[in-house]
Amino acid sequence: MQGSRVRFENVTKSFGATVALSDFNLDIAPGEFVTLLGASGSGKSTALNILAGFSDASSGEVFIDDRPLTGVAPEHRNVGMVFQSFALFPHKTVADNVAFPLKMRKVPQPEIDKRVKAALEMVRLGEFAARKPAALSGGQRQRVALARAVVFEPPVLLMDECLSALDLKLREELQGEIRRIHREIGTTVLFVTHDQTEALTMSDRIAILEGGKIEQIDAPEALYDRPRTRFVADFIGQSNMFSLGDVKDGRASVPDMGIDIPMSDESAVAISLRPERIRVVLGEEPADKTIFEGVVQEETFFGPVVAQMVRLTSGRLLEVRSQRSGHDRMPHAGEAIKLAFDPADAAPLAD
Numbered sequence: 001m002q003g004s005r006v007r008f009e010n011v012t013k014s015f016g017a018t019v020a021l022s023d024f025n026l027d028i029a030p031g032e033f034v035t036l037l038g039a040s041g042s043g044k045s046t047a048l049n050i051l052a053g054f055s056d057a058s059s060g061e062v063f064i065d066d067r068p069l070t071g072v073a074p075e076h077r078n079v080g081m082v083f084q085s086f087a088l089f090p091h092k093t094v095a096d097n098v099a100f101p102l103k104m105r106k107v108p109q110p111e112i113d114k115r116v117k118a119a120l121e122m123v124r125l126g127e128f129a130a131r132k133p134a135a136l137s138g139g140q141r142q143r144v145a146l147a148r149a150v151v152f153e154p155p156v157l158l159m160d161e162c163l164s165a166l167d168l169k170l171r172e173e174l175q176g177e178i179r180r181i182h183r184e185i186g187t188t189v190l191f192v193t194h195d196q197t198e199a200l201t202m203s204d205r206i207a208i209l210e211g212g213k214i215e216q217i218d219a220p221e222a223l224y225d226r227p228r229t230r231f232v233a234d235f236i237g238q239s240n241m242f243s244l245g246d247v248k249d250g251r252a253s254v255p256d257m258g259i260d261i262p263m264s265d266e267s268a269v270a271i272s273l274r275p276e277r278i279r280v281v282l283g284e285e286p287a288d289k290t291i292f293e294g295v296v297q298e299e300t301f302f303g304p305v306v307a308q309m310v311r312l313t314s315g316r317l318l319e320v321r322s323q324r325s326g327h328d329r330m331p332h333a334g335e336a337i338k339l340a341f342d343p344a345d346a347a348p349l350a351d
């Protein structure tokens with residue numbers, strides 16, 4: 001199967017005075033897995049509902065391949081959907097639930113039987129075909145919903161918080177299943193979650209939504225390593241953020257750290273430094289790193305990792321996360337320490 005290209009072009013959606021999506025633009029490549037990640041109310045479901053055809057944009061247009069979707073009914077958009085609230089038909093068997101979209105499309109019965117069997121095997125529910133939904137666990141029901149959404153081989157698959165009701169172990173298992181199915185069928189996926197780990201592990205690209213706009217869209221590693229704004233640095237993972245002083249001649253001062261660093265981005269107003277990119281200097285000072293000083297305030301033990309809050313001379317607190325090697329003696333609360341980082345790991349922030 002071939003996934004479709006999906007495009008939102010200048011889409012705005014207002015509900016009275018509330019602007020749920022504001023001049024929203026997103027271009028998803030065929031077969032790509034894109035996740036919309038954002039806080040509650042940031043516009044994620046609104047974007048999905050407009051693409052599915054459950055809601056009309058106030059202005060702008062949505063395209064699947066090059067077909068504009070305004071005026072196209074949801075059932076004619078050829079989009080598969082797995083929503084958290086999308087209930088199965090309770091009186092139908094698992095097989096009949098999965099067969100439903102094919103029956104709607106008037107697919108011949110022998111073909112239906114073949115495809116339902118294949119879809120149920122894909123979600124590893126082959127032997128549950130004759131059961132009713134009430135006799136399934138929550139995770140199994142979500143698998144049936146997934147089989148029903150992909151059985152007609154939609155070129156676009158929408159998933160809205162479809163795993164959030166499940167416990168962690170089941171959620172992780174189904175995340176793996178969804179990734180495998182995506183690889184197998186090659187459909188384009190637009191996935192909505194407010195769980196950052198889920199977004200980081202599953203997506204080709206993640207769009208961070210804030211106030212109905214995309215704050216940043218990038219591959220997971222790029223988003224984590226190179227957040228471009230304070231909002232993104234704060235939203236994904238832990239971050240130490242420091243305002244910059246003067247940025248000129250390829251260098252920037254970081255007053256709260258008492259240092260200056262190479263900085264080629266003249267528009268940068270701050271930096272983000274991930275806690276695990278900072279090293280406690282235990283032996284010789286590494287010559288190629290930026291060195292600064294502080295006093296350990298407290299430490300938190302996470303098993304393989306130790307987090308230390310370090311008070312800098314300026315009074316600012318900074319978090320450092322270190323892998324425990326088992327040999328090194330880590331400094332404890334009250335000790336003065338030297339810290340080092342590679343200036344290339346300081347992501348410039350625009351605001």
Ligand SMILES: Nc1ncnc2c1ncn2[C@@H]1O[C@H](COP(=O)(O)OP(=O)(O)OP(=O)(O)O)[C@@H](O)[C@H]1O
Pocket residue numbers: 015018019020038039040041042043044045046047194
């Ligand atoms: N039918 C509606 N009527 C009025 N306001 C709405 C409606 N649907 C959504 N909104 C508003 O639009 C904004 C975006 O909502 P949306 O459901 O898209 O957010 P979301 O990011 O999906 O949030 P959540 O994670 O809580 O589902 C919110 O302020 C919401 O209150």
